Amino acid sequence: MIDMDKANEVINRFKDLEGGLLECLHGVQQAFGYVPKETVNVMADAFNLSRAEVHGVISYYHDFKTNPEGRKVVRICQAEACQSMGSRGLTERVKDVLNIDLGDTSADGEYSLEAVYCFGNCALSPNVEIDGKLHARVSSDNFEALLKQGDGA
Ligand code: FES
Structure with a gap:
């Protein structure tokens, strides 16, 4: 409450x-x-x-959140340059790994997943930010390793 x-x-x-x-x-x-x-x-x-x-x-407005943010926030660029470099497929992979949809927070409060419309790093698409740190040229294959790095594992 x-x-x-x-x-x-x-x-x-x-x-x-x-x-x-x-x-x-x-x-x-x-x-x-x-x-x-x-x-x-x-x-x-x-x-x-x-x-x-x-x-x-x-x-x-994409700015408004309707759930409390998770302890870690994963943000994926959905804008054109990143899309042309596979951010849609990457987004599906990330949704599977975190088991949440864009705009949601996991039931345990660990992760939130958000869409972003350009980080200004288009030349190195696709871009994903994990816990405030921007990662360039992220792929479905290396996303989990980046996520674990963020966990300190
Ligand atoms: S379109 Fe993704 S960083 Fe610009």
């Missing part, structure tokens, strides 16, 4: 601003590290919107 006093304090700060929902969502994410589902109803009421409308905004 999240601290609803804290959530209300953030939401009240933005609710009277015109178009304040986006800023409010950023504020909530900053406060909790993600947008807890318990806050969606409160934001819908505060901004006179339906829950579906608030969900629509959350899912439209």
Whole structure:
């Protein structure tokens, strides 16, 4: 259960601003590290919107997370240069290895998997960031070794 006093304090700060929902969502994410589902109803009421409308905004922007982040975050580039060098197949492999989908966190809270749309390292595609460290020219074959390195194994 999240601290609803804290959530209300953030939401009240933005609710009277015109178009304040986006800023409010950023504020909530900053406060909790993600947008807890318990806050969606409160934001819908505060901004006179339906829950579906608030969900629509959350899912439209890739920035918003709806789950707490895992201890390790794996981010895979899905933009064009990386795609042309096989990031789609690599993504499928990573999903299998971590046993989670893009945008999800594993049940044990160990890993989160996120899509990124360009790290600015296109010449060395495909790129994967593991726990804040960018790895270039990652393949389905070396991903697991890189992941283990990140574990200190
Ligand atoms: S397209 Fe992947 S780093 Fe630019």
